[in-house]
Amino acid sequence: MSEVSNETRFLHAIEMGLGAWQWGDRVVWGYGQTHTDKEIRESFDISLSLGVRFVDTAEIYGSGYSERLLGQFLKDMDQPVLVATKFFPWPWRLTKASIPRALKESLERLGLDSVDLYQIHWPSPLMSPEKMMEGMVECVKRGWTRTVGVSNFGEKHMLRAYTTLGRHGIPLASNQVHYSLLNREVEKNGTLARCKELGIRLIAYSPLEMGLLTGKYTLENPPPGTRGMQYGELIRKLPPVIKLLQEIGLNHGDKTVSQVALNWLICKDTLPIPGAKNVRQAELNAGGAGWRLTDEEVARLDEATDNIREYKKRV
Numbered sequence: 001m002s003e004v005s006n007e008t009r010f011l012h013a014i015e016m017g018l019g020a021w022q023w024g025d026r027v028v029w030g031y032g033q034t035h036t037d038k039e040i041r042e043s044f045d046i047s048l049s050l051g052v053r054f055v056d057t058a059e060i061y062g063s064g065y066s067e068r069l070l071g072q073f074l075k076d077m078d079q080p081v082l083v084a085t086k087f088f089p090w091p092w093r094l095t096k097a098s099i100p101r102a103l104k105e106s107l108e109r110l111g112l113d114s115v116d117l118y119q120i121h122w123p124s125p126l127m128s129p130e131k132m133m134e135g136m137v138e139c140v141k142r143g144w145t146r147t148v149g150v151s152n153f154g155e156k157h158m159l160r161a162y163t164t165l166g167r168h169g170i171p172l173a174s175n176q177v178h179y180s181l182l183n184r185e186v187e188k189n190g191t192l193a194r195c196k197e198l199g200i201r202l203i204a205y206s207p208l209e210m211g212l213l214t215g216k217y218t219l220e221n222p223p224p225g226t227r228g229m230q231y232g233e234l235i236r237k238l239p240p241v242i243k244l245l246q247e248i249g250l251n252h253g254d255k256t257v258s259q260v261a262l263n264w265l266i267c268k269d270t271l272p273i274p275g276a277k278n279v280r281q282a283e284l285n286a287g288g289a290g291w292r293l294t295d296e297e298v299a300r301l302d303e304a305t306d307n308i309r310e311y312k313k314r315v
Contacts, residue, residue, distance in 0.1 A: 024062020101133030262288025
């Protein structure tokens with residue numbers, strides 16, 4: 001593994017983060033029906049009380065409402081919270097100047113002078129990784145972000161971003177990607193291995209596969225809304241995985257299915273950022289850190305999920 005830079009060292013010291021995608025999102029997460037601002041605030045507070053200090057949001061989450069909520073919460077905090085947000089490459093944003101401009105708007109919603117991590121949310125066919133990173137360099141120069149990351153970048157695009165930043169003496173801090181026991185594409189396509197090699201922190205979003213790895217969903221009781229339609233086939237293959245997670249959890253002081261699934265990601269040297277709609281979910285998520293599966297248990301989970309879905313190589 002490449003030596004971690006001083007600028008990005010803080011990311012490698014964090015075991016667990018909090019994802020804020022659910023904050024204000026009505027389409028996927030049913031904000032306003034399944035959870036409210038009050039419950040979000042309670043989950044945020046309990047997460048911090050249990051040692052979670054990294055919160056990841058984005059300008060498109062709830063059309064900016066996630067950032068605004070986090071900004072409100074931060075005003076009342078007397079302890080440090082590391083904040084990450086993201087730039088979304090809408091097709092009308094075609095210049096590198098659009099990136100610092102978007103960050104300035106995010107900072108206004110957050111009520112901050114700077115963030116700890118600013119990320120490109122998705123690669124774009126209309127703006128090259130090189131041009132995107134030139135915009136991110138400007139954000140660093142203005143002091144608006146401490147570090148730079150990408151999200152949903154395959155190995156080739158990630159390397160182009162890494163190389164461009166390197167010309168300016170700026171490390172690529174992270175790559176935030178979909179990664180869970182039920183979606184191991186980043187292992188199969190080489191992205192995880194390359195992150196480790198270059199000292200890039202892999203941040204795992206949807207680490208509980210939108211609730212499938214909590215043990216509460218079955219064919220008879222699928223996830224609500226679009227999630228149920230998305231995961232129909234995968235739910236059929238789920239029972240033996242859940243059974244194994246339960247068995248392993250019993251060996252570690254009665255850890256839950258979700259806590260074992262999160263710890264598996266930690267054992268893979270990644271940073272999971274599960275979301276939480278309420279206090280109970282926040283408590284369970286925090287309990288996924290602070291302990292370790294054995295190498296044998298990790299291998300058993302690897303074997304159980306190795307062929308659970310097909311993977312395509314992506315750039």
